Amino acid sequence: MSGTHFRRVALIGLGLIGSSIAWATRRAGAADEIVGYARSAQTRATARKLGFCHKVVESPAEAVEDADLVIVCVPVGACGAVTAEIAGSLAAGAIVSDVGSVKTSVIAQMAPHLPANVHFVPAHPLAGTEHSGPESGFAELFDSRWCILTPLPDADPHATRRLRSYWEALGARTDEMTAEHHDLVLAVTSHVPHAIAYTMVGVADDLQRVTDSEVIRYSAAGFRDFTRIAASDPTMWRDVFLNNREAVLDILGRFAEELFVVQRAIRTGDGDYLHDYFTRTRAIRRGIIEAGQDTAAPDFGRIHKAEKGRAG
């Protein structure tokens, strides 16, 4: 536990991720004190009421004073401005990290502001829900999920190791890679799926011939899974797309290309092609279940009473 314990953790941003880090830190006993700051008075008041921080303060600079771990938990586009505000108050030797869903852009925004006597270790916990705000957090959010660290080439390995074991104490599994590789992997596993889901929900919303109520009523057949993804926070996702533009456009381009091939197979009635294609994609699902990244229960376990009826 020695490597994972911090005296004072400062959280800048107290939404889903910030509040979940606070709850998980308390559960793990990984810090003596958690100090929090959020932009709006409303969020600060909610945070005080919920009590996940020991102290909620009125400025980001005040929050980071004497902290040996600072985690910036704001939308990707706001990381630069927040870092500029805290830079002058950081304690020597502090570890400064973030949770942004994009890494190259966050590094480009944060690194220039940071003094030489702190350790900057960017990180991204791959855990979230479609909800946001200080009330949506909970201690188990990171359990068995991955947290990817993207330390810079000249990072202090000791600081990186401390942050890894902190995230492990919070329940996560950890990995390291370059920021560039992270941004490409996430474009595939998260950013482009979100862009696609948002677009499909937008198409459904536009269709005049299919009324809203029909789309909603009959959504259980696949569409509703897209709507859950497309219910995520608009600010967060705007920032993700603007800040991981290159990788997202690269993968979106490949997707569009591939979609035309599938579309043509449907148009020309190439049943063998479709059958082969749909068989190949099954294997990936099997891998995900074997890797413990999802439930094998049908329909994500939504159907809880399965099997019961067999007695009938």
Place this chain on the structure above:
Amino acid sequence: MSGTHFRRVALIGLGLIGSSIAWATRRAGAADEIVGYARSAQTRATARKLGFCHKVVESPAEAVEDADLVIVCVPVGACGAVTAEIAGSLAAGAIVSDVGSVKTSVIAQMAPHLPANVHFVPAHPLAGTEHSGPESGFAELFDSRWCILTPLPDADPHATRRLRSYWEALGARTDEMTAEHHDLVLAVTSHVPHAIAYTMVGVADDLQRVTDSEVIRYSAAGFRDFTRIAASDPTMWRDVFLNNREAVLDILGRFAEELFVVQRAIRTGDGDYLHDYFTRTRAIRRGIIEAGQDTAAPDFGRIHKAEKGRAG
């Protein structure tokens, strides 16, 4: 109950849907006897072992003899051939139905074979999981899900009513519309989302720069929901796309068009457009939850221990 009770229900095809109909029929006490047939000896043996039918027979013609309700539960592309096989053995006055995910094509395949003295009422229960085969069925599959009937213009209203109340006895809510409208609505809510999910999983599978294991390991960020959709039965889905070609290509075309608009907003850095777009799509999700078509629990309720940590 009088309207919902059948003497003998014949099920042709004993996969996920056929076996679930059998279990649900038993639970409801909606038939005196259930007779089943499946193409392969293996499925027939499994069905006998599981015992959801009273009798499993060796030919489709034998299964329908004396049945007052016949439900064809095979992939959409096989409905015509199966109907040709049973046509000569149908009892006068029997209701003949199906469960196919596409309706115009199934009607075109089945209707020409059917004698004038039976009542053909096509139907589609909007319920399923990514699993298939006789072992995947369960009595609760249809509970609170919709079953859409698409009776032909000259259908006997009494037969349609009987079939509706049968599906209601099985737990479903029922609705009626034309086959053409059904196929358009389902293209939006189910078929195109499946095509997109299959394509995105295919893209991920192709990428050389991102290894399979990374895609699997980091799938929790959105991609894994696509893989669940894309794990559905390849034969069923090949048949859906080949048989609902026109509506699917129509909606896919709109999707591709819209995707280019979103893509351009990302490329040009139009944050306002993206934020507005992502805000609009949230409303549809809210509608789905209010309509009782999905859980409001974060992440589909995968996170069961939420809130617990707050005590910490």
